[in-house]
Amino acid sequence: MDTAALLIIEVLNGIASLALACAGLAIIFGMMRVINFAHGEFMMLGAYTTVVCTKTLGINIWISMLIISPIVVGIIGIIVERTFIRFFYGRMIDTLIATWGLSLLLIGIVTAIFGNIIEGVSAPMGSFEVGIYNVAQYRMVLIGIVILLFIGIFLVLTRTKLGLIARGTMQNPAQASVLGISTQRVYMVTFALGAALTGLAGGLLAPISQVIPTAGAAYVAQTFITVITGGTGAVTGTLVASGVFGTVRQLLSYEFTPVLGGVGLLIVAVVLLRLLPQGITGKIFRRSL
Amino acid sequence: MTVLGVNLRNWETWGTILVGIAMVVLLFAGPHIFDLFLLFKVTLFVAMAILALSMGFIWGYGGILCFGQSAFYGLGAYTYAIAVGNIGESTAPFLLAIVVPGAFAALLGYFVFYGRLSDVYLAVVTLAVTLILYNFMRSTAGEEYVIGAQRLMGFNGISSIQPINWPGDGSAWLLPDEIFHLAMFCLIACYFGLKLLNRSHFGRVAVAIRENELRAELLGYDVRLHKLQTFTIGGAMAGLAGCLGVNFNSFVNPDVFALNFAAEIIMWTLIGGLGTLVGPMIGCIGLLMLKFEIGQQQITNTYLIFGGIIMLFVLLVPAGLLPTARQLGERYLPMLRADGAGDGRGREAAQ
Numbered sequence: 333m334d335t336a337a338l339l340i341i342e343v344l345n346g347i348a349s350l351a352l353a354c355a356g357l358a359i360i361f362g363m364m365r366v367i368n369f370a371h372g373e374f375m376m377l378g379a380y381t382t383v384v385c386t387k388t389l390g391i392n393i394w395i396s397m398l399i400i401s402p403i404v405v406g407i408i409g410i411i412v413e414r415t416f417i418r419f420f421y422g423r424m425i426d427t428l429i430a431t432w433g434l435s436l437l438l439i440g441i442v443t444a445i446f447g448n449i450i451e452g453v454s455a456p457m458g459s460f461e462v463g464i465y466n467v468a469q470y471r472m473v474l475i476g477i478v479i480l481l482f483i484g485i486f487l488v489l490t491r492t493k494l495g496l497i498a499r500g501t502m503q504n505p506a507q508a509s510v511l512g513i514s515t516q517r518v519y520m521v522t523f524a525l526g527a528a529l530t531g532l533a534g535g536l537l538a539p540i541s542q543v544i545p546t547a548g549a550a551y552v553a554q555t556f557i558t559v560i561t562g563g564t565g566a567v568t569g570t571l572v573a574s575g576v577f578g579t580v581r582q583l584l585s586y587e588f589t590p591v592l593g594g595v596g597l598l599i600v601a602v603v604l605l606r607l608l609p610q611g612i613t614g615k616i617f618r619r620s621l
Numbered sequence: 622m623t624v625l626g627v628n629l630r631n632w633e634t635w636g637t638i639l640v641g642i643a644m645v646v647l648l649f650a651g652p653h654i655f656d657l658f659l660l661f662k663v664t665l666f667v668a669m670a671i672l673a674l675s676m677g678f679i680w681g682y683g684g685i686l687c688f689g690q691s692a693f694y695g696l697g698a699y700t701y702a703i704a705v706g707n708i709g710e711s712t713a714p715f716l717l718a719i720v721v722p723g724a725f726a727a728l729l730g731y732f733v734f735y736g737r738l739s740d741v742y743l744a745v746v747t748l749a750v751t752l753i754l755y756n757f758m759r760s761t762a763g764e765e766y767v768i769g770a771q772r773l774m775g776f777n778g779i780s781s782i783q784p785i786n787w788p789g790d791g792s793a794w795l796l797p798d799e800i801f802h803l804a805m806f807c808l809i810a811c812y813f814g815l816k817l818l819n820r821s822h823f824g825r826v827a828v829a830i831r832e833n834e835l836r837a838e839l840l841g842y843d844v845r846l847h848k849l850q851t852f853t854i855g856g857a858m859a860g861l862a863g864c865l866g867v868n869f870n871s872f873v874n875p876d877v878f879a880l881n882f883a884a885e886i887i888m889w890t891l892i893g894g895l896g897t898l899v900g901p902m903i904g905c906i907g908l909l910m911l912k913f914e915i916g917q918q919q920i921t922n923t924y925l926i927f928g929g930i931i932m933l934f935v936l937l938v939p940a941g942l943l944p945t946a947r948q949l950g951e952r953y954l955p956m957l958r959a960d961g962a963g964d965g966r967g968r969e970a971a972q
Contacts, residue, residue, distance in 0.1 A: 369884070419936060425686070426939060429891045432884060433931030440925025545924075553752055553880050560745040595756045598749040605746050606736045 334463025339586060341462065345471045346585075347578030348478040349537060354555045354562075354570045355481060356530030362559050362566020363502045364522060366417060367428040370435035371555055372548020374527055378405045378534025379543045380442060383451045393456050397535040398477075405531020406524045413523040421519060435548065442545040455539035474536060481532075485567055498522050554594075557601050563611020572612050576600060637816060640899055644812070648805040652798035660797055665869040666909055667804040670902040671811050671862035673889045677901035678815050679855035680890055682824065684831030685848060686740070689747035690886045692754055693722040693856040695877035697863025699758070702779045702873050706771030710791035711783065718864035719857050726856020730849040737845075739834070748883060755878035778874025782867055795868075804865045811858055815898055818854075827851050892934065894941030903942055 353375065360368045368374075378401040385396035412434065420427045455470040489495035501508040501518040509515045541547065558577055562569020577597045585593030608615045655663055672694050679685045697718040704714035729750060733743055762775025771779070785800060787793040795803065818824045830837045830844050838844045867873050876882065885908070893904025915926050938945050 416932065416936070419939075423939075425891065425895075426935060428884075429888050430932065430935045432888060433928045433935060436924045436928030437932060438928070440922050440928055443922050444925060549880065553748065557745055557749055560741050589760075591756055591760050595753055598753045598756075601749045602746050602753075605738060605742050606732060609736055609738045609742055611742065 334465060337462050338465045338467065339583075341467055341471070342586060343579050343582045344475050346582035347575050348475040349540075350554070350558060350578045350581075351482065351571055351574035352474070352478045352533045352536060353551050354558045354574060355485065355533060356526045356528075357555045357559050358562070358566040358570040359485075359526035359529060360523060361556070362562070362564075362570065363498070364421075364519065364526070365424050365427075365502075366420070366523070367424060367431065367556075368526075369428055369431040369552060370438060370548075371431075371530060372551040373435045373438040374405055374409070374530040374548075375534035375537070375551055376442065376543070376545065376548040377408060377438065378402070378531030379538035379541070379547065380446065380451070380534075381405065381531065382535040382538045383453055383543050386453050387451075393453060393539075397538070398532070401535030402528040402532040405534065406528030408531075409524045409527025410520060412527075413520050417523060418516070418519065435552075439545050439548070446545065448545060451543040453539050453543075470539060474540075477536065481529075482567070482571060485529075489567065494521070554597065557598070561601050561604055561611055563608070563613035563615075565613030565617055568617050569611055569613040572617070573604075576604070636899065641809070641813065644805065644809050648802060648809065651801050651805065657797060660801055661869060662913075664797070664801045664804050665866060666906050667801070667808050668862045668865035668869060669889075669905050669909060671804075671808050671865065672859050672886060673893070673901035673905035674808070674811050674815065674898060675855040675858035675862065676886050676890050677893070677895075677898050678818075678858070679851055680887075681896040681898070681901070682819055682831065683827050683848060683851035683855070684834075685852055685855075686744045686887075687747045687852070687855070688744040688887065689751035689883055690855070690859050691877060691879075691883040692747070692751040693726055693859035694863040694866065694882075695751075695754065695758075695873075695875075696722040696725055697860030698867045698873040698877055699773075699779075699863075700860070701864040701867050702782045703768045703771045703773075705783045706779070707769035709783065710789070711785040712788045715785060715864055719861050722860025722863070723853050723857030727849065727853045730852040730856075734845045734848045734852070748880075751878050751883050752880065755875055755880075758875035758878060776875055778872060778876075780872045782871040782873065784868050784871060800865075800868050804868075807861060807865060811861070812898060812902075819898075823847075823850070888931075892941060894943035894945075897941075897943045900941055900943035907942075 356374065357368060357371050360366050360371070381401045381404045382393070382396045385391040385400050386393045391400065416430065416434065417427070420430050455468055457469040457473070459466045459468045460472075461467075487495075489499060497508070497513055498518055498521070500511075501513060501515050502522070505515045508518070554577075558573045559566065559570050561577075562571075562573040577600060580600050581593040581597045583593075584596040604612065651663060652660060672690065675693075676687070676690045679687055679690075700721040701711075701714045701718040704717045705711050708714060729747070733746055738746060758773065759776045761773035762777065764772065766773040766775070773779070784794045785803065786795060819828075826837065826842050826847055829840075830842070830847055834844055837847075863873075863877070886905075889905035889908055890901040891904070892908060893902065894900030911930065912923075912927065915923050918926075940948070
């Protein structure tokens with residue numbers, strides 16, 4: 333019984349952290365079609381922001397994670413978008429190499445500043461008991477934050493003018509610009525939002541992962557696989573794919589080894605895409621976003 | 622102005638002839654101009670160039686964006702290592718290192734092309750397969766992971782792999798300059814083989830599919846089969862590259878299946894120029910040399926400089942080296958202007 337409860341928490345937690353890591357990419361790749369190979373490095377920057385704020389500046393960890401990390405990475409996103417990414421819109425394959433260079437540069441800059449050493453912050457709050465097991469409260473809070481975050485993304489995209497304009501611009505930039513919308517500005521804001529979400533993910537995952545300049549590499553492959561398997565409806569697809577992958581990975585990791593969990597995720601991705609060649613939302617939830 | 626059916630006013634003809642001459646000169650002069658250390662390095666470059674060539678073919682001409690071309694390279698490398706560890710004579714392992722990745726490519730190709738996968742979905746499936754191999758190979762450190770007499774050795778990798786020998790005599794190992802000759806010969810064979818293939822009916826249909834899959838299908842070509850064949854040729858060629866790459870330092874580890882290596886092959890192709898054969902080779906060798914040179918300096922960390930150079934490059938030369946050079950050449954050397962026959966327009970189509 334206790335084990336079952338623990339397992340459910342583990343699975344939910346696995347889903348939440350995967351969905352969290354993918355949220356920014358769902359916007360930047362899913363909506364904007366920019367293959368952001370520097371996605372992991374944006375997360376790494378968010379994690380470093382949290383570490384620096386809490387450890388060096390002594391700011392409350394919640395403020396660092398939830399507010400400062402997304403703002404800092406969002407601003408970095410705007411700078412990068414204005415000076416670099418904006419030249420590559422509409423050339424999806426070229427964004428791959430452009431952001432690859434960017435990811436190396438960011439690793440280089442962070443290494444130059446902080447050195448190639450492992451940083452980290454301890455998770456806030458204590459733990460509670462599930463029968464004989466101890467579960468960190470932070471992990472539960474994380475699940476809650478991710479649920480709120482995705483509800484927020486949905487509401488912004490579907491219920492606000494900003495979301496409507498952003499979706500319209502991504503669908504048909506020429507038409508949007510004819511209607512008097514500054515597409516450049518929309519691209520900039522959307523990219524910044526995606527970057528901020530990624531920074532938030534980095535900050536929130538900092539207490540439960542190692543923070544080193546090359547930490548991003550661990551996330552790139554699995555986030556891309558998740559978002560692409562999700563299909564054209566980026567946000568819904570990412571959520572569904574995270575649900576499937578998180579469950580498979582966590583159960584296999586629990587039953588066998590974490591390595592097998594990772595392999596299981598990849599195998600499920602391959603099989604899913606063979607059955608649904610346009611991704612999950614290519615077939616089901618077709619009218620979702 | 623044509624001689625023997627070859628259009629002499631076409632820059633491409635001259636390019637092919639020049640590349641051919643350069644490669645043959647290098648084949649014979651290589652061991653004389655390079656010292657031993659450099660010769661080893663150049664041998665690795667040649668093996669990588671074959672890999673780049675395979676990517677340039679399937680992506681630039683076949684329109685197949687495979688994010689896991691390194692999987693076939695790694696399979697070739699591991700197949701050779703395991704087979705030569707068991708057999709002790711390298712003729713069969715050499716052939717196996719081509720056949721096994723080719724067969725694997727055919728299997729994977731059947732799985733994806735007959736499932737109508739394309740675009741980023743195809744890329745992500747091939748990447749996932751590569752990472753599965755990566756994870757699997759890393760976890761084979763235990764003694765139970767043995768194929769014949771050869772342990773797989775997990776993340777430590779297989780070392781002291783026996784080099785290629787003269788066919789039939791397991792003790793007559795090839796010397797470094799002979800391995801260089803072999804690698805260079807394979808590169809030349811692959812390059813001209815692909816050139817001929819691209820001029821054949823098969824190659825033209827491949828390009829037609831790249832340009833417009835639906836139209837090619839409606840004209841009656843079996844798009845799936847054609848892509849499968851293209852993919853299999855690319856896989857076998859990458860396997861050959863892996864076999865030669867192993868001979869460079871008698872060592873292979875699971876890093877050949879890692880994300881970084883997989884991505885790098887794509888970068889070579891983009892930097893050199895998609896839709897050409899020489900471009901990916903230039904991109905490959907250029908990037909490898911650049912990485913090596915930056916690794917030598919002591920001023921600041923490698924990532925910073927390398928990343929900065931890549932970013933500047935994509936801003937300044939967005940079309941890739943070879944297409945840009947071609948554009949400049951056609952502008953300033955009007956006699957080389959192609960009569961609309963160039964095939965450098967694969968870039969848009971492949972996206």
